[in-house]
Amino acid sequence: MAGRDLRALFSTNDRSLEASEAFTNRQLQWELVAAALTRHLQRTAAAAFDVEDLEAPRDNVLVFHGVGGIGKTTLSRKLEATLAGAEQRPVQWGEPTWAEERILPVRIDLARSAGTDFEQLVLTIRAALAAVGRPLPAFDLALRRYWEQQHPGDSLEEYLRRGGLAGRFGKAMPQQMQSALADVAQALLLPGTLGSAVGQITGSLVGALRERRQTVRALAGCRRLADLLEAEPDLDALSFYPHLLAWELARLPADRRVTPVILLDTFEDVGDRTHRDLERLIQRVVWLMPNAFFVVTGRSRLQWAEPALQGQLDYTGPAAWPGLAAGSLPHARSGSGTGERTGGRQVLIGDFSPEDCDDYLARRLARNGRPLIRDEIRQVISGRSHGLPLYLDLSVMRFLEIRRAGREPASADFDHDFPALIARTLSDLTREERHVLRSVSLLDAFDLSLATAAAGLPHQAPALRLIERPFVRENPVGLWPFHLHGLIRSTVRGADDQTDDRWSPRDWQQAAERSHAALGEQWRAGTGRDRALLVGCLRQGLGLARDFRLNLGWLTDAAWDYVGDSVWEPVAPPARQDRAAVETPADALAELLSALSRRQHEHRARTADRLTGVIDTRLLPAELHEMAVYYLAKAERDLGRSDASLRGMQHVADHGGRLAAAARRGLAHLARLAGDFPAARDAARTLGWEGRHHRVQGDIWWPHGEMGRAAAAYEAARREAEQHGVAGERATSQAQRAFVLAFTHPEHADDEIDLARHLVTGLSLRQTSHTIEMAALARDAGTDRDIEDRARILREQISISGVAIAGAVLELALCFHHAVRDDHAGADAGIARLRDLTRGGDYAYYADIAQFMLGRPAGRASAVRWLDGEQRTRGRWRALVTARQAHLRAGQ
CATH class of the missing domain: 1.10.10 (Arc Repressor Mutant, subunit A)
Structure with a gap:
């Protein structure tokens, strides 16, 4: 129970000051669970309790919240084990008072890493309830109908086995569901197998319920069953099905009666306080199962009792959730522990989340019920505290100390470190x-x-x-x-x-040098291509070198390894607040690598500006300066600045450094985008693996309509990348292979697209992801699968990156779609967009290709130099269109 904060009260003469504190400990957490569960059992056993009452306030949830790593998951697991059997209970926790009641704990980990979605949450609860030993027909029929609608061809039994639920709870649930369906079908005198009868059973049962037939009197007591069975069986409807579970539990005979205690762990991964879609579905489960008890563990308190959330969640406000209301929110004092006001159902464990830091500071000192510490000061303190209750306590005392000195505290007073923290x-x-x-x-x-x-x-x-x-x-x-x-x-x-x-500045400098060297040794000693180790060492090493002005040393080789894999994870350390300018080689290298990783998420113009800034500092050693020049040339090419790109690529190629082969590839690309295919082909023959020769050849073949040769080249590129362990190149080559095969073999393209998506997972390769989506558009060309809407979304995404070629390829794929449908107006509009995108001269032949698809000549004098002439290229592209048309006619 909250008490008086005597330190605060004795720090001021202001008798109007309201100060409070609270005490917590681990044993109390069990006592809170035991007391709340006892009250829940008493309430549900009362004669007045009605499981179908949807308006009564809910008091069936208890929340433990606190910062990560404070032991919430351990507590959740310990509660599960304790509730499952007395032998698991710590001795000091004491005996529960419900010895005669049957408690069924069901723990569900909502962490993103656990992959628990809403379907799995509902299935987990139902699978656990198989322990009652009998069917739950109202719920089981609704669930079976939902499953067959949403997962056609996917056996529910196999899904349970695959997801581990069968192993965790046994195989009784599918058998019980089958038995329930059989019983209902028999009651309705329906023929046929269960698998084909689910839809018929549902329709007949709804009719029987509406007509109040005696044959279904066992289910007629569920007043909302017919409504749920008539509703479209989608995810939203599934979130209301737990009402049927609650009804089934309420009508179990006394010898099978059970109270589920559902422990929802890692609730913070349900979403944030802006996106509440999943939270809304889970809240419905809690509300619609008033005879189940829920223990929620997460980083922040539940806001369900906040009236301001009306519209975001279905059931909000203190009247709906009296135990979650702010008036019963616990307060904590310095140290780790948990406390609760009488009747409160939100229990804070250990460190505070940012929202709870603010709430703590707002409530710690008050006058006439209003926070004494202003909002802007609370924000500064919360940000500095890292959730440590002691820091909040010290800040409160500092606030009172400043007032005692005769002035009003300001935000700047709390951008402050407390030596007392070091002393303690x-x-x-x-x-x-x-x-x-x-x-x-x-x-x-x-x-x-x-x-x-x-x-x-x-x-x-x-x-x-x-x-x-x-x-x-x-x-x-x-x-x-x-x-x-x-x-x-x-x-x-x-x-x-x-x-x-205490350390002198020289002591800190020497420690930084030791730490920097140790990181380098760990990286060099790493076995194989340990990408995580490389990125981790780079991030920490860059921070140390920047903050203490160290020589780059091993960071140079590490930077080259980072660039070589083309994965582009964020690698730069957090920006320094005391030095915004690039002043040291470490500053320049951090900015270089940050620009390279962020180019997957920023407009190429921004990337070019950042790289130009790095080059202009002249702080990097020659080989890293060459890296900046090369990637600036790539950005210039993506922006359509071919002359500037050509100068940069030629500079890097002439110097013969680590990126010379890549620069020669860049020169081949520049020749290709200018339409000089013979020059591009000749250059490709000299590139070798380092110049990605196979991928360059594929890039040359597909504009000629030689999709088979291009696909073979991309496959060779992917295999070569696999041999060298370069994940980014492997994904990019496979995406290109999927794209070209989507034109010729739509029936086989699915596997290629799926492989590309698998290979790009976990990589920051936005352009490669766009290529995969364009492959899906080419695969679906000529169909009515929302081609235009998908293309519109993709066009907007591409515009953010500023990569000119991506937009042109998208329009070309759309022209293929229009050509297959003989939609000349749509194709002409696409050609106009292509001409606009390529008006600078680069990729101008894409508009020619679009004309070829329609069986037209290029329509203007073109500077493009095709490898085997315009006529053959036009014939191949037109053949791709007619082949797709024939394919679609054959499938009708």
């Missing part, structure tokens, strides 16, 4: 542990080896002891498993350290 953090550490702590504060994350090397110690024992401290967080699946609590880290690095063994 270091107070019980040994000298060596303090040394390791300061060293790892330079790192975003670390392991034992990295921590020991950064500290310059000959043994790991101090680091081993340090990682056991509560301010060191662990992520077992991380590249480096350990990291400091964000606030502790920033305070150790930034606060005025008055301890006896």
Whole structure:
């Protein structure tokens, strides 16, 4: 229960000040669950309880919330084990009061990594309820109808097995569903097999319910069953089916009665506080199952009791969720723990989320019920706190101290590190542990080896002891498993350290040099092509080199490895607040790599500007300067600035460095876009693997309508990329192969497109993703599969990147669609767009190709030099159109 904050009250003469605090602990969390569940059982057992009452307030949910890594998932799992059997319960938690009641815990992990969608959530609840040992016909019939409508040809039984639900809960659920369908069919005197009778059963049952026939009296008591069976069986309808589960549970005989306790873990991954689509569906489940008890664990409190959410969620406001209302929101004081006001159902664990930091500060000091700390000050404190309750406490005391000094606190007063945090953090550490702590504060994350090397110690024992401290967080699946609590880290690095063994600036410099060298050693010692290690070392190494003005050293070779794979993950460290300009080689390299990775998400003009800025600094060594020049030339080519691109590519090719072969490929591309195909072919023959010769050849063949030869070249390019382990090139080559085969073999293109999508997953290759979507358009050309709408969306996406060629290829694919449909007006409009896109001269022959598709000559004097003449090229493109028309006629 909330108490008085005596420190705050004794820090001011203002008797109108309202100050409060709260206390929490782990044992109390179990006591809260036990008490809430006991009240829930009493309420559902009362004679007045009606499971079909959709207007009564809901008090069937308990929320534990707090920052990541504080133990919410561990608590959820411990609750599941405890509720499943008394032998799993910690001794100190005490005996529950529902020994005679049957409790069925069902834990569902909503983390994105778990891949739980709404369908799986509903199926998990139903699969768990198979433990009651009997069918649940109202729900089972609705679910079977939904499944057959939404997943035709996909067996529900196989889905349960594939998703692990059959292994987790057994195979009783499909058998119970089959039994329920059989019983209903028999009651309705319907013939036929169950598989073919579901639709007939549904229609007949609805009629029987509407007519109140005695044959279905067992289901007639469910007043809303007919409405649900008549509704379109989509995802929205599925979210109302839990009402049928609740009704079925309520009518179970006493010897089979069960109370589900559904534990929804990692609720923060349901969405954010702007996008609530999935949250709305889950909230319906909670509301429509008032006889089930829900324990939610997530990073933030549920806002369901906020009236402002009306319209975003179905059931909102304090009248609907009295236990979730702000008046019963718990408050926490310094330290880790959990507290709750009487009747409250939102329990804060450990550190605070940003929203809860603000709520805490707003409620901690008040006058006449209004927050004493202004909104803008609360924002600064919340941002600096990293959710640590102690920092909030210290900030509250600082607020009162400033007022005591006779002035009104301002936001700038709280851009502040508290030395008290260091004193409390270091107070019980040994000298060596303090040394390791300061060293790892330079790192975003670390392991034992990295921590020991950064500290310059000959043994790991101090680091081993340090990682056991509560301010060191662990992520077992991380590249480096350990990291400091964000606030502790920033305070150790930034606060005025008055301890006896505080570091001098030279000490910090030497620690940065050790840490930088240790990262380089880890990267060089990595086995194979460990992309995650490369990116992690680059990100941390760049930050250290930039902040402490270190030489690039191993970062140069690491940068080349990063570029070589063409994956383009974000790699630049966070920007420094105290230095916006590019002043050092590390600044320049960070900006270079950031520009290269962001070019997949920014307009090419922005990329060109950033690369030009890097080049103009002249801070990079010669080989990295060449990298910037080459990628600037690529950006210029994408923007249609062929002359500037040609100068850059020629410069890089002439210098014979690491990118000389790639620059020669760029020259071949420039010849191709100008329509000089013989020159492009001759250049391609000299490129070799480093110049991606096979892909360049494919790029030359497909404009000639030689789709088979182009597909073979792209396949060779993909295989060569696989041999060299270059994921980006592999995905790009496969996307191009899918694109060309979509023109000639639409029936086989699905597999090629699926493979391309698989290969591009996890890579930041926006242009390659666009190519895949254009392949899907070419595959569907001539059909009525929303070609125009899909193309419109893709056109908008391409315009964001500023890549001229992508827009032209899209229009060419659309012209193919119009030609197949003999839509000359649509084709002429597409040709006009092509001429507009290529008015600078590059890719001007695309408009010629569009004319060829319609069986027309180019219609103007063209500068393009086809490999075997215009007539044969025109014939091949026209043949592609007539072949597609014949294919579509044959399929009718």
